[in-house]
Amino acid sequence: MKLRVLGCSGGSVRGRFLSCFLLEDRVSLDAGGLTNALTLKEQQGVGHVIVSHTHLDHNCGLPFLLDNVFGDVSEPVMVYGTHTVIESLKAHMFNGDLWPDFTQLPSADAPTMRFQEIEAEKPFVIGDLTFTPIEVEHLTPTVGLLIENKDGAILYTSDTGPTDRIWQLANAQDNLKAVITEISFSNAGGALAEASGHMTPDILAEELKKLTKDVPVLVTHTKPGHLHLIEQELEDMNLARVELLEQGKTYNF
Secondary structure: OEEEEEEOEOOOEOOEOEOEEEEOOOEEEOOOOHHHHOOHHHHHOOOEEEOOOOOHHHOOOHHHHHHHHOOOOOOOEEEEEOHHHHHHHHHHHOOOOOOOOOOOOEOOOOEOEEEEEOOOOOOEEEOOEEEEEEEEOOOOOEEEEEEEEOOEEEEEOOOOOOOOHHHHHHHOOOOEEEEEEEOOOOHHHHHHHHHHOOOOHHHHHHHHHHOOOOOOEEEEOEOHHHHHHHHHHHHHHOOOOEEEOOOOOEEEO
């Protein structure tokens, strides 16, 4: 399974892009840094976008993608989300005020975008990839995703604080290759992390006690103002299997 890190920052600053991961060159897992990191030709190859939750840093690249590929794609871009996510995107983003409604452009019969509703723990298939949404603990309804193909599985928690179900399903996987999870704040920001449904190095260390699989744990969503402290704290904690994701790097699982 090929995963390219288009963005893994928890905040937008020069040179660091928001949450977005490209699977097999055509499926975007969240869409924060989607258009920042891809050429126009590469964007035209993205046929599917999965949005984990409504927060802007996970979907703000989507309207620009649709604008860029308008008139140049033979099939609509499929956008997947829970009922909450889709209704929010319809009401607040693609409402004809903030941005055009690309489900109606260039026409309702041949739109640039179509929505596909997904539900927790009901798998759906895109090509040779199977995705299982799993509810996690965040300020707004959010799903992580178990992603499987014939070679194995990876787990993406999206934004979350302490949670349980996603680790239970991870432990049930015979061929889990990696976990992508978040640390947003340094340990000094523990109270803020708890209030906002995020993690610190200390919180993640406790969460990983729930994970019985000995697989790499790749960290995303670090806030720019906390990044250097997070790096130092992880080094001091000597969590051997935990490492920060690298923007622009392609991982093969």
